Amino acid sequence: MSKQVYDIPPERQQVLRENASRRMELRNYFLKESSNPFKISDKSQGHLFDPAMQRYGALKVTEYERFKPNLKTFKYPFWILIVPFTITSYMMYTDRKNKEERFRSGLVSYKERTFKFM
Template sequence: MAEQFDVSAERRKVLEENAKRRTVLRNFFLKQVSDPFRHASGEGGTVFDPALQRYQAMRVTTYDHFKPNPKTAGYGFFLTLLPMVGYIYLLHTSRQAKEKRYRNGEVAYKDRDFKFV
C-alpha cells in the first residue's frame, strides 16, 4: 500500500497526523461556532482566537514600539522619496525635450499631441 504513494513512510505518517490534528481542530471550532447557548452566556456568536487577537494587537500598537534608525530611514527614502523624485525628473526632462522640439519647429503643428484647434 505504501508503493502507491509518492512519499516515504515517515512523511506519510506525519501528513496523516497533521490531517487528524486539522480535523480535530476544525470540529472543535465548528462546535464552538454553532453552539446555540453562547449567546445566552453573553459571549456572542464569535469564537475568541488568541492568535488573531495577538496579531490585531500587534498591528494596532506598531507605532508605539517603532524606533527610527538608519535602516527604516533608508526604507522610507528608497521606497517613497526616491521613486517620486525619479518620476518627477523623468517627466520634467521628457517635457522639456518635447517643448524644445516644438519651439525649434522639428514637429509639425498637426503632429503635436496637444493642439488648440
Template structure:
C-alpha cells in the first residue's frame, strides 16, 4: 500500500504549473542571451576565424598538400 507524501505532491504540482506562473522580464532575457545566444555566436565566430585563416594558408601555398587535413575528401 502506498502512502501519501505531501512533499512529493507539492513538488509535482510545482513542476506542472511552472509555466503558468512564469513571467518574462529583462533578467530572464539576459540569462537567455548570456547562456545560449552569445556562446553559439562566439563559437561560430571562432570556427569561421580559424577556418578562414587555415584556408588562406592553403591558398598561399604555405601548407604542402601532403600535410593538409581532410585531403581525401
C-alpha cells in the first residue's frame, strides 16, 4: 500500500498491510505446492489439501443441523415464494371470476369466447 493514503488511520493501514502480506504468502505457498510435479504424480497425494476448503465443505454438509429460524431466514422464502404465488393466485381467481360473470350475464357471445369448453 502507498503511504500517501490520507483517509485511513495508520492502525488500519498496518492491519491492511499485514493482511496483504499474509495473502501473498499463502498465495505463493499454494502456487508452489500446486505446481509441484512430484506431489501431483504421487497417487496417494494427488490433490492439494486445503484446510479452509475442508472446513467449508464440512460446514455446508452440516448446515441444516445448525439452522436456527429467525426473522431473516423467514423473509427470503416469504417474499420470493409465498407473496408472488399469492398475488398470482388472487389475480387468476379474480380474472376467471370476472370472465365467468360476463359469460353468464350474456355480455360475451358464445362465438367471441376464446376457450369454449371451460
